[in-house]
Amino acid sequence: MTAISTHIERWExxxxxxxxxxxxxxxxxxxxxMLAFSTARFMALGWVDDHYIxxxxxxxxxxxxxxxxxxxxxxxxxxxxxxxxxxxxLLGYRYRLAAVLQxxxxxxxxxxxxxxxxNHYYFVSIASALLIxxxxxxxxxxxxxRRPEWxxxxxxxxxxxxxxxxxxxxxxxxxxxxxxxxxxINALPLRIWLPANDQLPLIGPFLAMKxxxxxxxxxxxxxxxxxxxxxxxxxxxxxxxxxxxLFHTITGLLFQIGVFPLVMMGATxxxxxxxxxxxxQDWFRRRVFTNTRQGSARxxxxxxKKTNLPRRWGEKFVRRFVLIALFFHFSFxxxxxxxFLLYPGDVFWTEQGYRFAWRVMLMEKAGTATFYVKxxxxxxxxxxxxxxxxxAHQEKQMAMQxxxxxxxxxxxxxxxxxxxxxxxxxxxxxxxxxxxxxxxLLFDPALDLTQVRSTRELFEP
Amino acid sequence: xxxxxxxxxPLLAALLLLFNACDPAGGTDTPNFDRKAMLQDYATxxxxxxxxxxxxxxxxxxxAAQTFxxxxxxxxxxxxxxxxxxxxxxxxxxxAYNFGPAGEEGLRKSLAEEIGTFPASSAKIDAAIAAGxxxxxxxxxxxxxxxxxxxxxxxxxxxxxxxxxxxxxxxARGQYLTALTQDxxxxxxxxxxxxxxxxxxxxxxxxxxxxGSSTSQxxxxxxxxxxxxxxxxxxxxxxxxxxQTMPAPQLAEAPYSSxxxxxxxxxxxxxxxxxxxxxxxxxxxxxxxxxxxxxxxxSALIQSTEAQMAAVRxxxxxxxxxxxxxxxxxxxxxxxxxxxxxxxxxxxxxxSDLSSLLGIAITYSSGDGD
Numbered sequence: 001m002t003a004i005s006t007h008i009e010r011w012e013x014x015x016x017x018x019x020x021x022x023x024x025x026x027x028x029x030x031x032x033x034m035l036a037f038s039t040a041r042f043m044a045l046g047w048v049d050d051h052y053i054x055x056x057x058x059x060x061x062x063x064x065x066x067x068x069x070x071x072x073x074x075x076x077x078x079x080x081x082x083x084x085x086x087x088x089x090l091l092g093y094r095y096r097l098a099a100v101l102q103x104x105x106x107x108x109x110x111x112x113x114x115x116x117x118x119n120h121y122y123f124v125s126i127a128s129a130l131l132i133x134x135x136x137x138x139x140x141x142x143x144x145x146r147r148p149e150w151x152x153x154x155x156x157x158x159x160x161x162x163x164x165x166x167x168x169x170x171x172x173x174x175x176x177x178x179x180x181x182x183x184x185i186n187a188l189p190l191r192i193w194l195p196a197n198d199q200l201p202l203i204g205p206f207l208a209m210k211x212x213x214x215x216x217x218x219x220x221x222x223x224x225x226x227x228x229x230x231x232x233x234x235x236x237x238x239x240x241x242x243x244x245x246l247f248h249t250i251t252g253l254l255f256q257i258g259v260f261p262l263v264m265m266g267a268t269x270x271x272x273x274x275x276x277x278x279x280x281q282d283w284f285r286r287r288v289f290t291n292t293r294q295g296s297a298r299x300x301x302x303x304x305k306k307t308n309l310p311r312r313w314g315e316k317f318v319r320r321f322v323l324i325a326l327f328f329h330f331s332f333x334x335x336x337x338x339x340f341l342l343y344p345g346d347v348f349w350t351e352q353g354y355r356f357a358w359r360v361m362l363m364e365k366a367g368t369a370t371f372y373v374k375x376x377x378x379x380x381x382x383x384x385x386x387x388x389x390x391x392a393h394q395e396k397q398m399a400m401q402x403x404x405x406x407x408x409x410x411x412x413x414x415x416x417x418x419x420x421x422x423x424x425x426x427x428x429x430x431x432x433x434x435x436x437x438x439x440x441l442l443f444d445p446a447l448d449l450t451q452v453r454s455t456r457e458l459f460e461p
Numbered sequence: 462x463x464x465x466x467x468x469x470x471p472l473l474a475a476l477l478l479l480f481n482a483c484d485p486a487g488g489t490d491t492p493n494f495d496r497k498a499m500l501q502d503y504a505t506x507x508x509x510x511x512x513x514x515x516x517x518x519x520x521x522x523x524x525a526a527q528t529f530x531x532x533x534x535x536x537x538x539x540x541x542x543x544x545x546x547x548x549x550x551x552x553x554x555x556x557a558y559n560f561g562p563a564g565e566e567g568l569r570k571s572l573a574e575e576i577g578t579f580p581a582s583s584a585k586i587d588a589a590i591a592a593g594x595x596x597x598x599x600x601x602x603x604x605x606x607x608x609x610x611x612x613x614x615x616x617x618x619x620x621x622x623x624x625x626x627x628x629x630x631x632x633a634r635g636q637y638l639t640a641l642t643q644d645x646x647x648x649x650x651x652x653x654x655x656x657x658x659x660x661x662x663x664x665x666x667x668x669x670x671x672x673g674s675s676t677s678q679x680x681x682x683x684x685x686x687x688x689x690x691x692x693x694x695x696x697x698x699x700x701x702x703x704x705q706t707m708p709a710p711q712l713a714e715a716p717y718s719s720x721x722x723x724x725x726x727x728x729x730x731x732x733x734x735x736x737x738x739x740x741x742x743x744x745x746x747x748x749x750x751x752x753x754x755x756x757x758x759x760s761a762l763i764q765s766t767e768a769q770m771a772a773v774r775x776x777x778x779x780x781x782x783x784x785x786x787x788x789x790x791x792x793x794x795x796x797x798x799x800x801x802x803x804x805x806x807x808x809x810x811x812x813s814d815l816s817s818l819l820g821i822a823i824t825y826s827s828g829d830g831d
Contacts, residue, residue: 045825191757196670196820199496208493256671256822366817368809373703382703383805385692392681393824399813412703419704431809433817436758438765439809 015161018154020274021139022281025092027163028136030266031127032090035102038259039083048075050391052112057389057411059114059397059404067111078105089131092141096132103128114404115394119360120260123170126333127267130166133322134159140281162326163270168228169333173358175225182363184221187213188435189364197254223247231271244268255361345459348434349442351401352455367399367432367442371409373416376423384412400432402442402455409449426450494755495747497668500675502738502746504661510740511555512563512653518548519649522610523642530635533628538621541614546720548645549607552577553727554734554741557686560678561664562655568598572652573686576606576645579693579714583612586637593633597644608714610641615717672822680749680821683735684812690728691804694721699790699797708794710787721786726777733770736811749815758818766810773807776800 042048052058052069060067069075082105088098107125110116136159137143138152182188190213198208206212223243230240245265252261269277340353347354348363371384386395389411398404409426416424426449433439443458452458525544529537559571569575585604589595597605613634616624628634667675693714695701698721700708713721734740738748753759780789780796789797816823 188757192818192820195494195756199669256825364817364820366813368813370805370808378706380706382705383692383696383701384703385688396824416703421704424703431813433758433814436756436818438758438761439814 015158016156019157019160020278021135021152021155022274022277023160023163023270023272024134024136024155025140025281026269026277027127027267028092028095028131028141029090030263030269031124031131032086032088032102034259034263034266035086035106035124035128036083036090039079039086041259043076043079043083048079051116051393052109055113055389055391055394057394057408058112059394059407061111061114062403064111067108069112078109081105082109089128092137092143095137095141095143099128099132099136103132113394114407115397117355118257118260119170119174119355119358120257120263122356123166124263126166127163130162133326134162140285158326160270162330163267164228164232165330166333167267167270169330170358171224171227173337174360175221175223175227177357177359177362178217178221178224182435183217186435187217189362190216190220192364192436193254200253203250203253220247227268228271231268234273237271241268241272251361343456349432350455350459351403363435365400365432365434366396367430367439369395369399369405369408369428369430371412371426371428373412373421374425374427375421376425378422381425389415399430400442402458405430405442406449406452406455406458409452413450424450494752496670496676496752497665499738499747499749499752500665500668500679503679503735503748504656504664506738506744506746507735507740508555508558509653509656509661510742511551511558512649512656514551514741515548515555516646516649516653518544518551519642519646522548523639523646526610526639526642529628530639533625533635535621535625538614538625542718545607545610545614546718546723549611549715549718549720549724550727551741552607553724554731556689556728557683557731557735558679559682559685561660562652564678570602572648573689574602576648577608578602578606579608580712580716581606581608581612586612590631590633590637593636595637595640597640605641605644607645610638610645611715611717613638613641617717670819670821672825674822676819677821677823680816680819681823683732683749686728686735687732687811688808690725690732691801691808694725694728695797695801695804698786699794699801701801708790710790713786713790716787719785719787722780722782722789725786729773729777736766736770749819752819753815756818756820762810762814762818766807766815769803769807769810773800773803776803 049072052075053072058069070078082102085098085101085105088094089102103125106128110121110125135152135155138150138155144151178184183190194207194213194216198204200207227240227244230236231244233240248261248264251257337357337359338353340347340357343350343352345352347359348365369386371386372381373384374381386398386408390398390408398408405428409428413424413426416426427445427447428449429445430442431439432442447458522541522544525537525541529541556573556577559573563572565571580603582601582603585601586609589604595604603609614624616627619627628638664675667673670676693712697705698708698710698713700706710716715721715724731741736748737750738746740746750763753763776796776799780800784792786797815821
């Protein structure tokens with residue numbers, strides 16, 4: 001008993017030991033800036049309209065069917081508010097409120113339509129949730145400028161470790177899911193994707209070479225599975241970070257993943273020492289603030305003060321609550337990616353347990369889904385033109401993902417029942433190609449999808 | 462250990478480069494397809510001639526319309542009708558390239574929508590003639606282009622003499638007709654000029670596979686054209702849409718001229734031509750098919766696609782040239798049913814297998830499952 005409790009005590013001491021706040025400041029700035037930029041970009045490209053307003057049908061996340069798009073004005077308001085709150089996070093202005101808003105609004109927009117699911121978005125959602133519970137605004141922020149007494153030099157170590165842990169989980173899983181026959185032995189899908197990018201400047205010709213896909217497959221797997229370790233170790237950190245830059249620059253060039261290479265390059269900075277972070281913040285402070293007309297009196301406020309952890313920080317209740325929440329969060333993060341083991345069949349084919357598991361850019365998959373709606377009374381069957389209801393992106397994603405196919409089938413049932421088709425029978429002929437193999441039927445095209453209750457039933461004989 | 466990794470890494474990289482460099486270029490999965498050469502062939506061998514033909518025939522159509530308007534006669538009407546049919550046929554070879562100069566821009570929709578929206582709205586056309594006023598740049602795309610011209614010169618229930626009489630009694634009819642042919646000619650000429658000018662070079666230079674690349678745009682419009690053939694030129698008039706309780710032959714393309722089947726066959730020929738890189742005159746160049754030969758899984762896809770294309774051809778052969786499509790739909794739809802089914806079976810090869818194997822991004826945002 002005593003042995004265990006000393007262990008726990010020792011662990012708790014480590015976990016709450018003081019650490020410099022500078023890495024948190026960097027994270028706050030990186031995530032706030034990236035979300036602000038990506039939200040502005042999203043609006044500028046007209047994607048609010050394309051993604052959320054124009055489509056007549058939206059695919060829901062299981063359990064979040066109640067999250068529906070607001071009317072157009074509401075959606076724009078959400079995006080503008082999101083932009084503002086991420087700017088507030090960046091500047092550390094009314095930070096907790098801003099962080100809560102940033103998390104809720106961003107997650108709301110993500111939950112609107114399953115079509116646009118990306119692991120990167122999921123990561124941003126998690127990172128902004130974690131930002132809520134850490135005091136990232138207690139240095140170098142507008143909040144400290146308003147309330148100098150809030151300034152902190154040190155924070156409990158866990159506030160930084162949770163981000164390292166989260167990133168470690170993301171990379172590690174991204175790495176181990178690459179350990180499969182297609183990826184390592186066949187170099188698929190990279191054998192499809194790399195030569196398709198042979199027009200890229202500088203690296204293009206290299207991508208078109210015969211053995212490059214194998215190099216990239218193995219290097220990608222090793223990189224993802226081990227990078228967190230190299231980043232943790234001070235001796236290898238600089239080189240490891242160089243590979244972070246290289247890796248994400250290449251994936252950014254190859255795939256249409258928007259600002260996320262930058263997000264990862266920024267977020268992995270959290271592995272750097274507090275000194276490193278303090279250095280660039282000091283540099284920035286000197287460059288920007290000592291030159292302002294207000295003079296150094298104001299700029300002093302941004303400087304760190306030697307203070308101990310305030311007594312009120314970590315009131316028992318809050319501390320307990322946060323600790324328990326984090327425990328559940330990380331247990332979930334570690335266990336949930338394995339749920340695919342509970343489903344029959346190949347996870348690449350059925351995609352049951354595929355999402356929320358950090359399976360990133362793992363396969364080249366595409367399908368053609370043709371839906372047939374039969375009038376249960378007259379027996380007359382018609383072929384649905386998907387594009388009448390879905391945009392190109394929705395159709396493309398739906399056509400290979402069984403749960404989305406079922407959702408669309410249920411939508412068609414309702415839609416055509418309203419159009420006067422009696423007791424509609426909906427079936428779908430779905431041909432899917434995976435990693436350049438000839439396309440084949442995803443499930444029995446004779447199944448009446450209105451009678452299928454779960455994705456699992458599609459694959460049971 | 463870490464040191465040894467650093468020490469060996471350059472060596473490994475050098476070895477890899479050596480492997481790559483020494484490997485002879487042959488081999489089925491050596492991806493060394495020249496996409497620029499393919500785009501060049503599409504531009505010079507298919508697209509430019511297709512728009513050139515369209516422009517020339519539209520020119521002739523406009524002249525025939527002017528001749529008919531200034532001196533209406535049965536023979537002038539028949540010459541006009543022939544000119545229309547020739548234009549409608551060459552249009553089938555040009556209707557799949559709705560990007561760049563033929564794409565949407567501001568209020569202008571794609572060329573296919575501006576000159577090819579069917580069925581024509583007889584109500585709108587009659588109203589415009591009655592009012593003696595029309596605007597050929599508004600949203601009423603079903604009151605201009607080839608289908609509207611067809612409606613004017615081949616009204617279904619009337620014979621040629623009645624049409625002649627209608628033009629005789631209402632001068633606005635002739636004016637509307639020439640305004641339409643003039644508009645058609647101008648639109649075709651504008652797109653052709655762009656392809657004669659700088660656009661072709663831009664098209665060839667934009668040789669990536671990302672969304673917005675020439676390959677992606679060409680591919681997307683190719684699939685869209687194929688699906689339009691299946692869904693709107695055949696499926697809809699046959700009553701194949703859910704909720705349709707009977708065939709709707711009046712929704713076919715070219716219902717007045719009885720040219721629906723002829724146009725359908727030519728449209729399909731054009732689709733196969735794009736697949737092979739073969740133009741209307743039969744000259745071959747590099748196309749999607751040649752590209753597939755160079756990628757993983759490509760030969761298997763070529764085989765299954767062409768087997769299915771053969772089935773579609775057989776189904777086309779089984780459909781007689783007469784009676785007209787509308788009549789076959791209502792009286793003897795069996796052969797058409799088979800054709801529709803075979804076209805449906807071809808869809809997946811073109812719509813998802815092809816883009817997946819070639820790694821073409823068909824939309825701007827990327828999914829993890831890509």
